[in-house]
Amino acid sequence: MAPRMPVAFVGHGAPTAAVDPVKSAPWTAWGRALPRPTAVLVVSAHWEGAPVRIGATRALPLIYDFSGFPDALYALRYPAPGAPALADRVEALLGTGTRRAPDRGLDHGAWVPLLHLLPAADVPVLQVTLPMALGPDGVFDLGRRLAPLRDEGVLVLGSGNVTHNLRAIAPDGSPPQAFAREFDHWTAEVTTRRDWDTLRAYREKAPALRQNHPREEHWLPLLFAAGAAADDDRVSYPVEGFEYGNLSRRSVQIG
DSSP: OOOOOOEEEEEOOOGGGGGOHHHHHHHHHHHHHSOOOSEEEEEEEEEEOSSOEEOOSSOOOOOOOOOSSOHHHHTOOOOOOOOHHHHHHHHHHHOTTOEEOTTOOOOHHHHHHHHHHSTTOOSOEEEEEEOGGGHHHHHHHHHHHHGGGGGGTEEEEEEEOSSOOGGGOOSTTOOOOHHHHHHHHHHHHHHHTTOHHHHHTHHHHSTTHHHHOSSSTTTHHHHHHHHTOOTTOOEEEEEOOEETTTEEOOEEEEO
């Protein structure tokens, strides 16, 4: 039997992390420490849709869903195999409400961290949409419904950022402001004690929500990951810190 996989949330940050050896080094170390998955199921902040849509089940060209970055980024490739059997399992677990999007490849929320977490690109990858319209409870429930995949060796991965306000970014290396530090600290405190009820109630309980998330698409992938957690899972933080002032790099491993 495949080992039970942990759940992961990665703070994917700016696309330039893909070609930055310093910022990518913690992802590389994290990937080496993880058990080898049979496949990866990704929910990224950069693909929304409800009901849930299931992406390509074959290797397609990457989606470079950004502009104005160095040419080296657009030359990157991540030819991971598709995961048709995993797509069928997702459909079986979620029921008849899912849709297929066979021509939708991996966006940068998926391939930028995977480029370093699993650099050989030899593990099948499947991306499904973030059902943001269903709200925090719906996203959390999606993770819960897909949690059985962990016992089949699948790495369930949410990709976003604990703080994400692009209007508040600053030159890289600038210290984070209080609103970002406090939100990041609150997230770590709540997640460490696996208080998923409080995490889901972030609109009422988190400090300075709108300063950190004008929209919530980069926050909700953490709730997806939390939904797939078990009561006895251990929580750890393989990557911490900030970039561009107020953009948290915090990544979470559960299990």
